[in-house]
Amino acid sequence: AQTVTQSQPEMSVQEAETVTLSCTYDTSENNYYLFWYKQPPSRQMILVIRQEAYKQQNATENRFSVNFQKAAKSFSLKISDSQLGDTAMYFCAFMKHSSGNTPLVFGKGTRLSVIA
Amino acid sequence: GAVVSQHPSWVICKSGTSVKIECRSLDFQATTMFWYRQFPKQSLMLMATSNEGSKATYEQGVEKDKFLINHASLTLSTLTVTSAHPEDSSFYICSATLTGGPGDTQYFGPGTRLTVL
Numbered sequence: 641a642q643t644v645t646q647s648q649p650e651m652s653v654q655e656a657e658t659v660t661l662s663c664t665y666d667t668s669e670n671n672y673y674l675f676w677y678k679q680p681p682s683r684q685m686i687l688v689i690r691q692e693a694y695k696q697q698n699a700t701e702n703r704f705s706v707n708f709q710k711a712a713k714s715f716s717l718k719i720s721d722s723q724l725g726d727t728a729m730y731f732c733a734f735m736k737h738s739s740g741n742t743p744l745v746f747g748k749g750t751r752l753s754v755i756a
Numbered sequence: 757g758a759v760v761s762q763h764p765s766w767v768i769c770k771s772g773t774s775v776k777i778e779c780r781s782l783d784f785q786a787t788t789m790f791w792y793r794q795f796p797k798q799s800l801m802l803m804a805t806s807n808e809g810s811k812a813t814y815e816q817g818v819e820k821d822k823f824l825i826n827h828a829s830l831t832l833s834t835l836t837v838t839s840a841h842p843e844d845s846s847f848y849i850c851s852a853t854l855t856g857g858p859g860d861t862q863y864f865g866p867g868t869r870l871t872v873l
Contacts, residue, residue: 685864741788
């Protein structure tokens, strides 16, 4: 079974600064996807970024980037130029590669507060 | 693209009644949808996997007779909480998998807050 661990329950960052959220996972699979989802106070789950395990290049989406270390089973999220709207719960998630019928395995989440 | 809707967004019902929650993928087809439950300040807990045209697969500890799931079409899955009790009060979220293209990605509905009095 796969597990996802987020070791930072809460973090805070000053507006415009950079913050890194940690995530490690355990799996025996070789083909899989990793995701970061954001859940703001509205509770809508929003996809932030995704990474295919077979790709060595780290995914980036504007101010969001990941540091994917497959051998270490580590998948951290870096948020640059933090904005007040980034305040949210962030979940790291794992999904086996399949034909779309496998669920996500979530970490417990990291609550990020961006301070003005 | 990749929008998932959920209805209703919130519902209050009396103990003993049944409540139906709908999950729709608006701009893509999904052979598989997932239902999650989330308690305050906790992560999402998978309840069941909903497969179009076949029976749902329930996670251990989830009562299939209490949480009825029907995946009637490639864009609609429903969760019915039967004979609801106060302990069923929670936030229920569905997701649907968009396949193909760059790979599989799950998109989430906005959630349904259920309060059982």
